[in-house]
Amino acid sequence: MKKRNISILLFLIIINCLFTLHSFSQNHFTPGEIWKDNNGVHINAHGGGIVYHNGKYYWFGEHKGENSNAALVGVTCYSSKDLYNWKNEGIALNVENDENSLITKGSIIERPKVIYNKKTKKFVMYFHLELKGRGYEAAYAGVAVSDKATGPYQFVKASRVNAGYYPINMSKDSRRDRLKTEDYKEWWKPDWYKAVDDGLFIHRDIIGGQMARDMTLYVDDDGKAYHIYSSEENLTLHVAELSDDYLSHTGKYIRIDPAGHNEAPALFKKDGKYYMITSGCTGWDPNAARLLVADNMMGEWKRYPNPCIGEGADLTFHSQSTYIVPVQGKKDAFIFMADRWRPKDPIDGQYIWLPIQFENGMPVLKWMDKWALDFFDNPK
Ligand code: DGJ
Numbered sequence: 001m002k003k004r005n006i007s008i009l010l011f012l013i014i015i016n017c018l019f020t021l022h023s024f025s026q027n028h029f030t031p032g033e034i035w036k037d038n039n040g041v042h043i044n045a046h047g048g049g050i051v052y053h054n055g056k057y058y059w060f061g062e063h064k065g066e067n068s069n070a071a072l073v074g075v076t077c078y079s080s081k082d083l084y085n086w087k088n089e090g091i092a093l094n095v096e097n098d099e100n101s102l103i104t105k106g107s108i109i110e111r112p113k114v115i116y117n118k119k120t121k122k123f124v125m126y127f128h129l130e131l132k133g134r135g136y137e138a139a140y141a142g143v144a145v146s147d148k149a150t151g152p153y154q155f156v157k158a159s160r161v162n163a164g165y166y167p168i169n170m171s172k173d174s175r176r177d178r179l180k181t182e183d184y185k186e187w188w189k190p191d192w193y194k195a196v197d198d199g200l201f202i203h204r205d206i207i208g209g210q211m212a213r214d215m216t217l218y219v220d221d222d223g224k225a226y227h228i229y230s231s232e233e234n235l236t237l238h239v240a241e242l243s244d245d246y247l248s249h250t251g252k253y254i255r256i257d258p259a260g261h262n263e264a265p266a267l268f269k270k271d272g273k274y275y276m277i278t279s280g281c282t283g284w285d286p287n288a289a290r291l292l293v294a295d296n297m298m299g300e301w302k303r304y305p306n307p308c309i310g311e312g313a314d315l316t317f318h319s320q321s322t323y324i325v326p327v328q329g330k331k332d333a334f335i336f337m338a339d340r341w342r343p344k345d346p347i348d349g350q351y352i353w354l355p356i357q358f359e360n361g362m363p364v365l366k367w368m369d370k371w372a373l374d375f376f377d378n379p380k
Helices: 002-024 172-176 190-197 200-204 373-377
Strands: 046-053 056-062 074-080 087-094 108-117 122-130 140-146 154-159 215-219 225-231 236-242 249-256 263-270 273-279 290-294 301-304 320-326 334-340 350-355 357-359 362-366
Touching (some): 046 334, 056 108, 087 108, 108 215, 122 215, 122 225, 190 200, 263 334, 273 320, 273 362
Parallel strands (some): 046 320, 263 320
Antiparallel strands (some): 074 087, 108 122, 122 140, 215 225, 225 236, 236 249, 263 273, 273 290, 290 301, 320 334, 334 350
């Protein structure tokens, strides 16, 4: 009798374990819902990006607290084999307790992205850094490095970028006309826009380096890496080439859509063309996404209207782009990753992941309450 009771007990324990495992395991995406990690806790990786390495995806993002958008912990890392189920791998880059450190607790660390350098075998993280107590005026790019995907990442440096270099697509005339910000104070006037277009802020920041706020990284098929960031007071995007070890800027960069107010760049490449989805600049509030297309990373980028279609399209489904993940093993399968920010309770921010669809050769985003990767096998 005793033996029978023990067997029943064991059986119930196993059923319970299987049930728990099953209830944690997901096989679809539900954009905008709470997304639990392996511990049953809502994923805390905002403004994030993903790197794929040796059969696993690694998702890096901003750790957010309940009351503050400041970096009180650092950059988080989660891993997954299937993109649905994520294991919390802890803090990849820790903020520092030393008040003199550029990444001291209370600084602002946003939009971290990691890429893998095949030559150096290092994982390289870039992020937008703002110095503690100085609002958003620093506009620094931070760099950290690790031998392992999950970290710990060692902080290397942070500063503005490409000091002393003019963009390669800035004309000789514009380089010569040393425009001064004190001559263009009326930002609502056409003269001001013309001056911005002609490189007003490039001139202002030529010595100290260009501002680098919202950002992403992109590694091309030839292994060349690029840092794409909102510069010039968030008015103009830059695409900047990185050195072979990915640790610094080479000084070669272009300006895109001057005075176009683009933030939150996210990129992918299909059939030799580069596509970039961005947002406008409205703080934590959502706005309509934009699309930029080019034949070459350093080439001419042409701006197109909002790629979102249907209800909620004019606010990018109440979200802001952060990254585009190529799905491994599927052709032309890209996932648009975006954040639904909750500035009053930042930790509660939700993730909007949607498949990129193509209509007439152009990328299109449509809302879906629930979807799975097999969507790419049979897009509707
Ligand atoms: C919008 C940016 O995209 C975010 O990363 C963050 O910097 C907020 N602005 C701050 O208002």
